[in-house]
Amino acid sequence: MESSCNLSNNRVTNVQTGETITxxxxxxxxxxxxxxxxRFGCPICRMGARDITHLKPRLxxxxxxxxxxxxxxxxxKEFIESGFWTGDLFIDQQKKTYGDLKYKRYNFLTIMANLMxxxxxxxxxxxxxxxxxxxxxxxxxQMGGTLVIDKGGKVLLDFKQETPADSVPLDRVLHVLGIGRQSRTLSVESR
Structure with a gap:
């Protein structure tokens, strides 16, 4: 994925303010x-959110x-109050972005096998x-993932979950942003 242009007009709603934005x-x-x-109640999702939140000061x-x-x-509400996330939190009520990114969606039988x-x-x-x-x-x-997008919309990293336990390596997030190095990379990385 080289550009986020197909996502640009998708709308999400801020959980804290109720404001809908593109x-x-x-x-x-x-x-x-x-x-x-x-899911906000998923313990693996909560752990992943907490872990990536540790990058917030560097970001x-x-x-x-x-x-x-x-x-x-x-x-x-419980997700926010429990402190699993400290950044902005939005809802994609129509799940349009999940579909546009082609995030995997399981059925009952396949999710049970993956949970085991x-x-x-x-x-x-x-x-x-x-x-x-x-x-x-x-x-x-529904599976999720992580996008790292540069100013202007160029996708630097497109990580897609294949199983519920998958999470983006935090060093990859920092690497594609050039954090911790002198020069910034603009290479596109995908899973």
């Missing part, structure tokens, strides 16, 4: 990291916006050991 406004002023969440210093987008309002796989069980166990709990409310069939 996605392109997220990267008008500078680069943006967008975490597309599966802020580099003028990079950190945003999360969920697919439904179910559990959003070793990698997913280990991720749930890790979340539990770190005190992260969850619930089963919301749409568990």
């Amino acid at each position: 996605l392109s406004s997220l990267w008008e002023e500078g680069a943006c990291v967008i975490q597309f969440l599966r 802020d210093a580099a003028n990079v916006r950190l945003v999360a987008i969920g697919q439904e309002e179910t559990g959003a 796989c070793k990698m997913t069980r280990e991720a749930v166990s890790k979340a539990t050991s770190e005190g992260i709990t969850g619930n089963m409310t919301g749409d568990a069939l």
